[in-house]
Amino acid sequence: MSTRTFVSALLLAALVALTARESVAKPLTVASDFEGASVRVLDINQDARSIAFMPGGDPSRGWPCWWYFRIEGIAPGETVTLRLQGSIAAIGNRKPLSASWAMPARATWSDDGEIWHQTDKGERDGDWMVYTVRAKGESVYVAWGPPFTPATARTLVDRLSEASPHATAEELCRSRDGRSVPMLCVSEGDRPSSQRFGVWVQARQHAWESGSSWVARGFAEWLLSDDPQATWLRQHAEISIVPVMDVDNTASGNGGKNALPHDHNRDWSDQPHWNEVAAAQENVRSLIEQGRMDVFLDLHNPAPGDPTFFYVLPRELLREQAADLRDRFIELAYGEISSIRPMVPMSNTPKVTGPRYHPLWKQISSNWVAMNGNPHTVSLCLETIWNSQRSTPAGYRGVGAALAAAVSRFLAEQPAR
Known part of the structure; x- marks a missing residue:
């Protein structure tokens, strides 16, 4: 390999790495402005590429165990971590709903909101259920189960x-x-x-x-x-x-x-x-x-x-x-x-x-x-x-x-x- 070819290869590799870093560096955001969506975001850790959340929903309108939202700012092929906690919402002196109702063994995800898949089995970490999702594109839908609006x-x-x-x-x-x-x-x-x-x-x-x-x-x-x-x-x-x-x-x-x-x-x-x-x-x-x-x-x-x-x-x-x-x-x-x-x-x-x-x-x-x-x-x-x-x-x-x-x-x- 000539010196010129070697230098060109190094420059190309550096450019690819820089592009990948810039893509990963896009901030993760959560969208829930669509039919059926529900989420209460607790934290987004941009360094760890993780989102901590619990189900949204008004407890006067039913058990707050359903969650469904879209994650944006993902680099194609990137793995994002979801950290789910049970809802603390309740009516009056009632106790909050048991977290188990909100924590399927496997979460549901979709690249397009039409075809739904299951994640690998989640792992309990104290009060949290932890899932990982690897998206193909720059956004991914995640949900308690396959949505049907x-x-x-x-x-x-x-x-x-x-x-x-x-x-x-x-x-x-x-x-x-x-x-x-x-x-x-x-x-x-x-x-x-x-x-x-x-x-x-x-x-x-x-x-x-x-x-x-x-x-x-x-x-x-x-x-x-x-x-x-x-x-x-x-x-x-x-x-x-x-x-x-x-x-x-x-x-x-x-x-x-x-x-x-x-x-x-x-x-x-x-x-x-x-x-x-x-x-x-x-x-x-x-x-x-x-x-x-x-x-x-x-x-x-x-x-x-x-x-x-x-x-x-x-x-x-x-x-x-x-x-x-x-x-x-x-x-x-x-x-x-x-x-x-x-x-x-x-x-x-x-x-x-x-x-x-x-x-x-x-x-x-x-x-x-x-x-x-x-x-x-x-x-x-x-x-x-x-x-x-x-x-x-x-x-x-x-x-x-x-x-x-x-x-x-x-x-x-x-x-x-």
Whole structure:
């Protein structure tokens, strides 16, 4: 190598190093000025390239466990450290929410806000949970779980209705804050409504439980697929799907669970506080009056590490026919969901939501429908685990597809309308 070539190589290497240093030296910043975002930044250490934070959110609008924000100022390929602490926000003399609700084993991240991945497993450091994220570009989205906002719900409903002649995009209602609540209605063929099974599927009565909306998406996508079971279900039933019930807290990044005066899933009374609940009740009552409230599914995510799938009323509180049909549906659903590979962690023992579960147990949606429905009504709450390596968009959608297949198999066993 000539002296000139050697000097040129040194200059080029120095320039590359200088450019890299200048790129890394850009200050890290946090943005949360978009739908669904929530964060309280505690510290940004520019030297360590780390961000300390806790969930944002108003505790009067639900448990402050949801977090979602964008980090900017990253050098492409740089690793950033996230240091998460549980929220200290509380109402009155109540204790702050346990930090475990805000600390998934793996955080969720995305380069573009569309395709979501999991980080490596976080590490506990005293009161902190520590994650690392390596971004491809100059910014990265990070979140408690894969976000699914009201805008995501609207996009999903519109996309599916445009792609299929059997689906119609509708609006359940307007929320108390004036937001649209998207709903997808599905049926195929000329069979009269009176001869169709009634199926109602709703998700996200608790805003932070984002995985439930992905389950609803998987249900809807399977329903509009070419699977023969899906075709049969479309031809024999009317199916309504609401991907996000609590649109206001989902949009504002609040937790929703235990919001004041009570959350959506404690609001199923004769005088509901929330517009979404009142509108859902009106639709469900109509199906009951027509004698065809066949399957009601309320989708949630459970406590940290809880693999329970179904929450049910005690058998003695149900009519015998409804209890027998419910048990058969659970059997089919467990069979379909457990066939997913790799398998989503699940328990085959439902939890009971009777009088000892909560003071407002009668106002829980699946309980209300079960107690007020037809003799053959199957009404269930499905809780899909959020704190596992399979708690991803793909994992959740797989659960939704399996659940929809179980609905089809179950209704195919019932007497024709």
